[in-house]
Amino acid sequence: MSHTSTLHDVPHHHANPTGWRRWLFSTNHKDIGTLYLLFALAMLFMGGASAMLIRAELFQPGIQLLDPDLYNNLVTNHALLMIFGSVMPAAAGLANWMIPLMIGAPDMALPRMNNLSFWILPAAGTMLILSFVVPFFPGGGSQINTGWTLYPPLSIQVGMSMDFLIFAIHLLGISSVLASINIIVTLLNMRAPGMTLMKMPIFCWTWLVTAFLLILVVPVLAGGVTMLLFDRHFGTSFFDAAGGGDPVLFQHLFWFFGHPEVYVLLLPSIGVLSHVIPTFARKPLFGYKSMVGAMIAVGTIGMVVWAHHQYTIGMSLGAVSYFMIGTIIISIPVGLMIFNFIATMWRGAMSFETPMLFAVAIILMFTFGGLSGVMLAVVPADMQYHDSMFVVAHFHYVLMPGAVFGLFAGVFYWLPKWTGHMYDERLGKIFFWINVTGFNLTFFPQHFLGLAGMPRRIIDYNVMFTEFNVISSIGAMIFGFSHLLLLYIVIKTIRGGEPAPSRVWEGARGLEWEVASPPPFHTWETPPPIRQEQSA
C-alpha cells in the first residue's frame, strides 16, 4: 500500500524545487490543488466538446455527423469525463487548496499520498481517452455503446475498449479513495487547537461527508466493474443469466455507487455556497448546525435509496414503495439546505459579484431540478419519465447548478486568493449571463421532449421532436462556447491584474482570508488562534 511511503520524513522546506520537479514531486497542498484544478479544466473542455458533438448531431432529425456507435461512445465518454475527470477532481482541487488554509493546518495530513492521488489521475485520464479512441485503430474492436452505466449484457459485447474503460475506472477509483482518506485524516487530526468540529467551516464539513461517502461507495463500483472484466475474459457469469448469473445485480452495484455519487458531486458545491452567500450577504450563515445535520442526513439517506434509478426492472410492490418513500424523504434535508441559503440572503446587504450571481442562480435552478427529482421519485409517474429526455433535463438541472456552477462560484470566489490578482469583474458577469442563458436554453426544452415521448440516448428521432431539439442544440452551442470566456478570464487573472488584498471580499470570514494573496508557499506552520467570529 502507498501509505508506507509516508513513514519517511516529510520533506523539509529548505529549498523549494523549481521547474517540472516542483509539480511532479510536489507534496505541497497548494501546488497539488492547482494541478487538480488544471486537470479538471482540461477535462471540462474535452467533456464539453463531446457534449457539443452530441447536440450537433441531434440538431435535426436524421443521422448527419456521427455513426450510431460513435454517438453512443460520445454519450458514454461525456458522462465519464465530466463526472470522474472534471467535477470530482475540481472539487478535490478546491479541497486541497482550501481545507488546510481553513482549518489552520500546515498541509494535508499525508502529503506524499496526496501527490500519488493526483498523479494517478493523468494516467486514468489517458486510459479513459484511450477507451474512446482505440476502436478507430485497426483491430481495436467495437466502440463503447453502453452509456456510462455500462449495463451488461451490452457491455459484454463491446470490444477491447471496454477493458481500457474498466481499468480507467479502477485508477480513478483508487485516486479518489486515496484523496478521501487524506481529507478525512486531515480534517480529524490536523485542525488548529481550539477549532472543534462544530466550529469547522461548512466547506470542510461537506468534504468530510463527501469523503466518507466516497470510501463507502467507490469500492463497490470497483467490485462491479471487476466482475464485468471477469465475465468478459475469464468465463465467469456473475451477470450472465445463461450461466446462472444476474444481469440486474450489476445495476444494483452500479447504483449503490451511482446514487451517493450524486451527493459526492453536489456536497462540495453546497460547501462553496455556504461561504459565498454569507460573504456577499454580509451576514453569518443561517443555521450552521442544521446545515451540518442536513448534509449528514443527505449522505445517510442517500446511501439507501439507490434503486430509484431502476424502478422499471420489475421489483416487488414493497420494494418500490420503500425506495419511493425513501427518495421523497431526501427532499427534507435538501429543502432545509436551500431554506438556509435563502434565509442567509434574507435581510442581508447583498451585492452581486460573479460568485454571488452563480450562487443565486444555483438556488433557483437547483430548486427546480430538485422538484423535478421529487416528480421522478414517484414510481407510477416514473414509469413514464424513466429513460426519457425528462430524466436528462432533470439531472442536468441538478448537476450543472448543484455541482458545476458551485465550482465556478468557488473558482471566482477564491481565484484572487490563489493568484493574488483580482479577476475582471465585467468579464465574469458577462460569462455568467451567457453561461446561464445557454444552460437554460439547452436543458429546459428537454423536459418537454421527454414528456412528449423522446427516449434518451437515441441518435435519430422522429420529426415531431424537431423544434425543441433545435432550441436545445442552439443553447448547447452558446453554453459550450461560453466556457472559452472562462478560460480567458482564468488565464488573464493568473497573468496579472489588480493586486488582491488578503481579505479579498469585504464580508469574507475565515482563516483563509488571514493569509496573504497569493498565500506563501508554506502557511500556518504555527497554528493560528481560533476566535469565535472566524468560524463561518
Added chain:
Amino acid sequence: MNPHDPQLRRKNIRLALILSGFALLVLITSFPFWQNIFQILGEAAK
C-alpha cells in the same frame, strides 16, 4: 501543531490505515459470494 511531530504522524497513518481497511472490506463484500452463503444457510435451515 508541528507537522513533523512523530506522534501526530503515527496518529495520521493509523487512521489512514483504518480507513483503507474499511474501503477494502467494502470492496470485498461487493462481490456476491454471500449470495451462496445465504443459500447454503437457507438450505441448512430446512
Added chain:
Amino acid sequence: MCRRFTTVSGLIPLITGLVAGLSVTHSTQAEYGINFPPPAADVAQEIYDIHMLTMQIATFLLLVVFSIVIYSLYFHRKSRGYPADQQFHNTWFGNWSWVIVPALVLGVDLTIASNADAVLKKVWDVPKGEKLMDVKVTGHQWWWEFDYLDYGIKVESRYTPQEQAGDLYLREVDNRLVLPTNTKIRFLHTSADVLHAFWVPELAFKKDAIPGYVTETWSELNREGVFRGQCAELCGTWHSRMPLVVESISEEKFQAWVADQQAIKVAAAAEAAATKTWSREELMAKGKTLYETKCAACHQLTGQGLPPAFPPLNGSAIVNGPIEAHFNLVINGKPGTAMQAWGSLNDLEIAAIITYERNAWDNRTGDTVQPTDVALAR
C-alpha cells in the same frame, strides 16, 4: 433529411404553445407535444393524474421559492442601503426553523407519497384471479417479437425505413402490436440478448426487458387507436430504430385479426413441410425478403456489414467456406456477440437465407440449400 425544420418563425407559436400548455393543465397533446399524450387505459389515466398532481405541487413550490428569492434580491441589497440584520439567525424563527421547515416539507412529501402509493397499489401488480390475455414481448437487437400465448401467434415487428414511413419514420413498424380493447392484458417482458425497455406513452408504463427475467405489466385499453412508442433502454447501435406501435381495436375486429394470422401461420407451415425440391430462384427470392427483414439491420443490404461489430458477409470466409460452419453460425448464433441464434426459424426459411447469402453480391458459391439439408444440420 428534415422536412419540418423550423427557423425563428417557428419559435413564436412555440412560445405561445408553451404558455398555453402550462396554464391549461389538462391540455391534450399540443401541437408540439409538451406533455404526455392522453392515456388509453384507466390505469394509465391514474398515472397521468398523479403526474399532473406532483407537477402542480412542484410548480407551486417553485413559485413560492422564486417569489421569496426575488423579493429578497430586490429589497435586501447593499446598493439600496439595506443594513444587514446580523441577528436574524437569533430570532425565534432562526432558532426553530430547523423544525418548522422539515415539518412543512414532510407535509408536502406525505401528500405526494400517499397519493402515489395509492396509485401504485392499483397499477403495479397484475390483478390476481382474473382471466387475462397473455402477450409475451421479447426484445431483440433491434426488433420486437410479440407472442400471443393464448392464440399461438407470433408477430415480428421491425422499424419501417424512411422512404416508406415518411413523417412517421422511427414511429412506424411493419407489423404492429394488435390488441383488443376492454380486455385485461398481461404483458410478459423478456429479452433475447441485451436490455431493452417497452414504452408506449399512452399505456403510461415502461418495463425493462432483461435476459433471463420475465417481468410483468398489465393494462386494459379503453379506446381504439394507434399508440406509438419506442425502446427506452440503450440496447446498442440501432437503439433508435426500435419503435413500438400498438394498434388498439375492438374485440370483434381482434378475433378476425387472430383468425387471419392463424390462417397465415398454417399456410406457412404447410409450405415449409411440403417435401418438394426448391429451385434456386425460388429460394433466392424468398431468401432476399427474409434477409432484408431479419439480417440487413446489422449486415446491411449490401452485405458489407458495419465492421468491427457487424462483419461483412460479402466475401466472408464463413459464407464462402464449408457450409457446415455457415449452418452452425446461423442456427446457434455466436455467444457474446450481437449474432443471435436463428434456430427458431423453420427449415425453409433458414435454407432460403443461406442460399441467398451464398449467392448474393459477389458471393458465387453456387450452392442451393434445401430445407432437408437444414433439418440434417440441426
